[in-house]
Amino acid sequence: MAKKRSFTFWSGVTLVIVLIFTLFIVYPLLSLFVSAFRDPETQAFTLENFMKFFSKKYYMRALGNSFKVTTLTTLLAVFIGAPLAYLTTAFKIKGKGLLDILIIISMLSPPFIGAYSWVLLAGRSGVITTFVRNTFGIELGSIYGFGGILLVLTLKLYPYIYMYTKGTLKKVDASLIEASESLGCSGIKKIFTVIMPLITPTILAGGLIVFMNALADFGTPMLIGEGFVVMPVLIYNEFISEMGGSASFAAAIAVILVMVTSVMFVLQKYVVNKKSFTMSSLRPIQAKELKGWKNIAAHVLIYFIVFVSIIPQATVIYTSFKATSGAIFVKGFSLESYRKIFTSLGGPIVNTYKFGVIAIVIIVLLSMFISYLTTRRKSTLTNIIDTLTMFPYIIPGSVLGITLLISFNDKPLILSGTSLIIIVAFVVRRMPYTLRSSAAILYQISPSMEEAAVSLGDSPVKSFFKVTAIMMLPGVLSGAILSWITIINELSASVILYTGDTRTMSVSIYTEVIRASYGTAAALASILTLTTVVSLLLFFKVSGKKEISL
The missing domain is CATH 1.10.3720.10 (MetI-like)
Structure with a gap:
């Protein structure tokens, strides 16, 4: 028994x-x-909510806008984060510990604070906008709309690529790089033929995190999107709207968004599993000293990116002590x-x-x-x-x-x-x-x-x-x-x-x-x-x- x-x-x-x-x-x-497939009045099964979404240009445009923002944000995050991780790992950079902390703070702060800060700086009456207008007579491009959303999300999300890539680079055995150099592979060629294949699975994993975060973000496009509507804002408007809002239609849009994220998640897992491998770093990469103009260029580039990344946090702290008259900032400081x-x-x-x-x-x-x-x-x-x-x-x-x-x-x-x-x-x-x-x-x-x-x-x-x-x-x-x-x-x-x-x-x-x-x-x-x-x-x-x- x-x-x-x-x-x-x-x-x-x-x-x-x-x-x-x-x-x-x-x-x-x-x-x-169930709600997505239900008629809000009769409660009967229906595909009307989905037909409504896919038949109207306004809703399809929101889906297209979301893909446009998330794809470009992911590409820019990789373009900024991966080289930054390589520079701070492979070379000696002054103040590296502090720079890492500042990058992490910019990553962990909510993106809507970044959106709000850039409105104060580069909005229609922002500090930078007003200074450039009064000093040079030049009208800067608007922070509102697609460009502003892309700026805020990229600065918020590139640290994910940076942290993922940096963690993987520390596991790369220096002997692999030395072997490639002994065979005549150096400089840019070494990066693309040796290092890039090793860190590609990591970049794909980080890219998924960036994609998901950019796709799901509500605060940034809501604050500075103006006419540029994306899926989370569309869902919110349809669900909350007092003028014709429909919970069933909002549910249908939400289902579409979940399906998109699910497909991306499965695809990424499949690609990473196909390309992934285990690395055992017996001798990690040792940071080298850069000299001459290369050293200056690397420091200027890294400091500039980190400075721009931390601007939102510095702006909110500074303006929190500014004197106000009603909702307007005035000269002087106050609590x-x-x-x-x-x-x-x-x-x-x-x-x-x-x-x-x-x-x-x-x-x-x-x-x-x-x-x-x-x-x-x-x-x-x-x-x-x-x-x-x-x-x-x-x-x-x-x-x-x-x-x-x-x-x-x-x-x-x-x-x-x-x-x-x-x-x-x-x-x-x-x-x-x-x-x-x-x-x-x-x-x-x-x-x-x-x-x-x-x-x-x-x-x-x-x-x-x-x-x-x-x-x-x-x-x-x-x-x-x-x-x-x-x-x-x-x-x-x-x-x-x-x-x-x-x-x-x-x-x-x-x-x-x-x-x-x-x-x-x-x-x-x-x-x-x-x-x-x-x-x-x-x-x-x-x-x-x-x-x-x-």
């Missing part, structure tokens, strides 16, 4: 996690698809903007930290259990869980916001308008950072440590909490800090889910910019930027690293 499998603690944990994922990932996605936000916008500040802390606690617990189940207790159910953890990568924030509202806006479970629905969005969207670092550190912990505890009389459950969980903490916490940074900067889902009582700082910054109240927006953005920097320094302290590995 076959031995009956008893119901254990881990069986219960697996079942609970499957139920949580089913309720907050599977069910919302199914609700989204009035900070006084205003703490007297009238204290709620969003408290909400940001409160919702973020609750979400992080849930993320840490789930990540520890999920990573343990998927690496140490493999089964059909844990494989399903592992697959479901991929969904946050392919669900844009605006789509997630709509799926949650559609799913939990009616009985038996009404969450719309509550803080819980925002916390759920935070957990679903930002758990992968912690989950990934938890799984990574678990692979470095030998199962024999747990087995030793069991042999000394501890139960398997007790040995997990007393041994494995404690050893996992450094990796879990470093991932949790990255999740925290992205949570406090979240806008795409929050702007759809928030109410007056559940506004967060990112939503408040967005609404203040829309109202042209730039002083208070700058003060809020400065607090958010400062929190990001402090969190980043905490990450370095906890992880013992000097950089972020992606």
Whole structure:
């Protein structure tokens, strides 16, 4: 007779996690698809929503605009990020550590802050625009529209390529480069025949992250897009609009966007798996000293790119201390903007930290259990869980916001308008950072440590909490800090889910910019930027690293 499998603690944990994922990932996605194929009046099955999208030039133009922005952003990010990573790895660059931190800060700050900063600098009445107009009599091109979106997203997203490529270059064995040089391959030829093939899978992986982020971004095109409409803005307008907005049509657009991101995700995985290989760097690349004009050119190029990247953060901090008269900046400095936000916008500040802390606690617990189940207790159910953890990568924030509202806006479970629905969005969207670092550190912990505890009389459950969980903490916490940074900067889902009582700082910054109240927006953005920097320094302290590995 076959031995009956008893119901254990881990069986219960697996079942609970499957139920949580089913309720907050599977069910919302199914609700989204059902809504997309439903007539809003008769509730009958229909393809009308999709026919409407593909038959009207306005909607197809939005899809084309999204591809145009995301493709060019990805190409520019690769064009900037990969050479920058090579220069800082292969050559000695002064202040390299500080430059890395500044690049990471520009990457982790929300892109809508970049959009708002460039409006202050290069808008119709911006500082740079006014200076050039008054001094040289030249009218600069508008920051609004396609060009502005491309500028902001490229400066925000090229650090992903930079961090990915730099991490891979550190694994390249210097003997490969020396061998190519001994065969007469040097300079540019060496880069394209030896180094590029080695880092191509990494660039493709980073390119997917850039593509997904650019495609999903809502704040930047909403603030500076003007007539240039992209898919996330179209979804928001159709869902929120008081003039003919349709939840079913918005759901259909969201389904199209999910299908696009899914196809891109699968394609990238296929290409990377075909081209990927393992590198073992016995002798990593040693940074060489550049001399003469090459040294000057490399430093000028790197410093210029980093300077332009960090302009948004510097601008918001500077303008937060500027005196204001109503919504207009005037001469002199003042703390009035900070006084205003703490007297009238204290709620969003408290909400940001409160919702973020609750979400992080849930993320840490789930990540520890999920990573343990998927690496140490493999089964059909844990494989399903592992697959479901991929969904946050392919669900844009605006789509997630709509799926949650559609799913939990009616009985038996009404969450719309509550803080819980925002916390759920935070957990679903930002758990992968912690989950990934938890799984990574678990692979470095030998199962024999747990087995030793069991042999000394501890139960398997007790040995997990007393041994494995404690050893996992450094990796879990470093991932949790990255999740925290992205949570406090979240806008795409929050702007759809928030109410007056559940506004967060990112939503408040967005609404203040829309109202042209730039002083208070700058003060809020400065607090958010400062929190990001402090969190980043905490990450370095906890992880013992000097950089972020992606």
